[in-house]
Amino acid sequence: MAFNLSIFTLNCWGIPFLSKDVPVRMNAIANFLAQCSFDVICLQEVWSNSDYELIKNRVQDNLPYSHYFHSGVIGSGLCIFSRYPIIDSLFHQWAVNGYVHKIQHGDWFGGKGVGLCRILVGEHHVNVYTAHLHAEYDRENDEYLAHRVVQAFDTAQFIKLSSSPHEISVVAGDLNTEPYDNAFHIIKHVPGLHDCQDYKSEELMTNEAKSNNYRLMTAASPTAPGKRIDFILFKPPQGVSVDVRDFGYALPGKVEGTDLSYSDHEALLAVLSINFSMKSDDNKVSEVQTLRVNALEKAINVCEEALHDLKQKQLRLTYGVVFTLLALLATHILLPKLLPDGPLATGFNVVLHLSLLLTEVFLLFMITIWHRMEVNGINAGKLGMQLTLDKLINA
Template sequence: MSIRVATLNVWSLPAGLAKHKPQRMRAIYERVAGLNLDVVAFQEVWTQESLDALVAGSKRAGFEHTWHNPEPASGSGLLVISKLPIVKTHFEAFEAKGHSERLNHFDYYSGKGIALVTVEAPFGAVTLLDTHLHANYAPAQGLDEYKGIRAVQVLQLVTSVANLRTPLIALGDFNLEETETSYRVLLGLSGLRDTAVDLGVVQPTWISESPYQTVGQSDKRIDYIFCRDGRQQGIEPRKMSREFAEALDFDGVAGGYSDHAGLVAEFAPVPARAVIHPDHDAALALAAGLLDAGRAIATQRQFDQRLTSGGALAVGIATYNMARFAAQNRRRFLKNVLGFASSASFAMLAGNLALSEWINPKEVAVYDHAEQQLARIQADLRRN
């Protein structure tokens, strides 16, 4: 008896932001059919066409059970397909979403979160957690302004599985390298084990040689399959491999399954063991430091937005008065230019006020809630 699972970020972005989507979705479900899998967790299924193709193709391969968000473009981008019966599902949107003013950083508007899907395996119920944490949009420069956001998301994930009684397999695109602080926080506070490390098969999943990567990218491991025993049933990883990494040819154009490689792992039932939280004291301290740093960034952004609002107000008033003066002196062109500048300044004022007084306070409040979650996690660890 065993359960075979896979994870793959399929890179199906809307508005033409991803290449070869129809061809790649077909290649993905055809490959899935040949891997003898029980459950597959996908990420970045953000177009209706890709969702329909993956669900239909997977059903033809025997995956009769599915879970996904109703609206791909505004949803989590998560899709779970299963040959095993799905007996329970739960979804939580991330409280920390990113920065709303970064329109080129899609995370804030994407509805990312945590999907908990419990399936009936041959040896009993197993819960799979499919997720996709906030991206690092400047890895080459090392300027990761979203470390605090991901730390909050990690704490929400830890909290969501704290009272879970079934064996847990957490998989997806975590956007974390194992050298990052949030990786240590995740393992230290959740009791999850890194399957690739346990089996000695650590491989990058973001591969620089992929035809979809830009020049200068480096290999890194940001997709994972983690596991944890349940209260009455344990699971042990037996095999693991990297899949979906091969090059493909689409009518003479080099391509692949995705801009990520996927992972496949097989787990067998074992007697339940006590869940170990390695270095949880250090993980608690690291989490607190990440939250402090994230809060400082959010507070500074709010200050900068208020400062910009003040400058926009001053410029708007000045240009408005100058436009009135120009109108009185029949300088039509100058009046129009100054009128436009005044309108633009007041628009900037309105936008920054919305950010600083409505949206940004919510971000600061998210850090308050994360600190409360961390305190509860600490109390639970001390009781256990």
Template sequence: MSTTIESNTVANNATQYVTTEAGGSQKKQPKVKFLTFNTWGLKFVSKHRKERLRAIADKLAGDKVGTPIEELNVLNEGFTEDEGSIDDYDIVALQEIWCKEDWDYINERCKERFPYRRIFYSGILTGPGLAILSKIPIESTFLYRFPINGRPSAFFRGDWYVGKSIAVTLLKPLTPDTFPIAIMNSHMHAPYAMTGDAAYECHRSCQAWDFSKMANLYKKAGYAVVIVGDLNSRPGSLPHKFLTAETGFVDSWLQLNGQQDIVKISKMTAVDQLKVGCTTCDSQLNTWRAQRQPDEAKRLDYALIDPTKLKTVNASARFTERLPNIGSFSDHFAYTCTLELLSKPGEQNNNVNSEAINQPKQLLQDRFKSYEEMLRCIEKYMVTARKQKFYRGIHFIISVFLIIACIVVTTFTANKAGWSSIFWVLFATVVSVTGLIDGLISFLFGRSEIRALWEVEQEVRDAERHMQMVLDQHQ
């Protein structure tokens, strides 16, 4: 495709210019409309997966799909005609695309509306399930796999096996005076409980720590960074703090609507929760989560943006319609936001030290407290990690002795009861397999996880020491 054609595609598909009444030549800044959607595409687990994913693809391609819920028409109140069709997006970030046939259908169905498409493959089983659809030409892509991402022993949860990652997509600049866009799409480790080991708080916090580091690199490289996806973290949680306070990014929903009282939102009706709090997950209006309690509704799907380069002009929940005889499109609702790209300033200051020094003292103190909270989180989980490694290692050693014992016992019992040999062989096989698996998890994964935790701990301590120096300069 030639450069001329690419430039025309960018201008036609993703920029909106309006001349001023007086000058005639001055233009408004271009706007880009994002959509992020967790599609719930688990094979054999997600109900009506194929039908739902195909309906999602058809809707993204421009078809009228689904029956609107009349009481949710309030979600369209902020929509303006100059943004084009209400369900026409410039960039779509998808999560949980885990079946090849689903991606093949989406890819084929959406190729006309979204000329630039990409799914990310790296992972032990199916890949991270991340995909991007764009009207804006893609310049390059990159996948970063989180080094701390659950445990292989939790095979029934699958997070470790799919390889949770950050899918980075760099887009062609829309205009010469705007920043190029870097989309960082992710689906972070899921919580399987509110507290305890199954909450995976430490894993998600470590992932957010790495995420913030990578986002800062692209931010300092001059990109308008947008962090999108199902981050599995509530507003105000430690991962959310890392992704905002550490990067200087703002939550696009909060930038548009201001700070919100989560407790107050939890007591609202399901319709008001969606309108006021954009509760994309566990809403009673979602047919797959209708049995949830009102206070369980939460916002886990985000677009976090750099406010020095982007400005939110509209945001809402989407894909709230219902499919006949099936239900909601997914167990999440989608989140959309329209972002205005701000012009490049004359000079940019990328000095890290000056950025920190110029921040409000309260923000610096909050960041320092986050570091302390992170160190406590790592210390707490390190106990679990070491126990897991130790007990699995003990299981391996005991298995070795049991196998030797089985061989000895078999030689004596075989002479008296030949059939007993079958029992001992089966017993030794089970012991060998389970012992070997636990041994590998202990000696390979266990060591790797502990060392990765040490690495994050040292990074946090380095940041804590630097922040203490900055705070001292503020006094």
């Protein structure tokens, strides 16, 4: 049996109250998808349930099957629409996922992870994965590097352990990592995935692209070429030929009648041709093995450095607790003697004490509960990487 499978992916940039022009763009995305004949659609950053329902209702005729991956405080933002029946679904939330107090970043509140929908195309199962890794806010001083590396390994293991060698697997989403980053090498090489971009000579920039009217909000400079952080990857069934028939941008340049882009990311489309009667001629096993080993060794080093930094961070926070506690005691003893009686002095005293107390509680939380959660999450990733690395080296 042979069949074609078309996959569409887009980060919709649908953050309530923060993303620009959400109602106009979501309506345009829904209209476009309703008019197209894609087999599978993977969307990220659909943070509002009303936006998900809007798209679901609009594409119902062409894509009657859908699934939203609920997680965290505001939902994972991930959803999949399919022309073919979805027969199973599963979501894996990552153990390390940013910081609760970094409200301006917000990744933790989404409960990010990787979602799987298994669809039935004729008599064949197709595993469709979508993910949205932690964003990189500062490349020169990336405080989330270890989190993203652990997320990448978790994703790679999730794909490897939840798919059969005889099934085709497709991964589509915003991985927030560039092709030369170690996190991407882990996602690609550990489970043995192929990048659709490798079948096209021109590299497709998917974020901060020059044609995108939102690029200047985040681009490093007006002349920056953009970044490729959105991907469509696939894993062929063992010994089966899979050909990339088409790969490229999927959306028109602008929403019709406006100068607005559909998102701050570009959408991608891939058409895969799967032929179970033709055998694969892929003989690059040893090369892939070397890439896997290198990626895992680098990732383990990142985790070890992060664990060392966490020890130093815990020490600094401990000093903060001691200092704040002494400040509380000092203000409790000295402040009543320094300030005259009266409503103003009493109010100032209450506000100061409350501020110091809240600071004390926050610091205690960070050096106890949160510190242990982060250490355990990174340690779990590191031990899993070491286990996989040892198996590869001893194979």
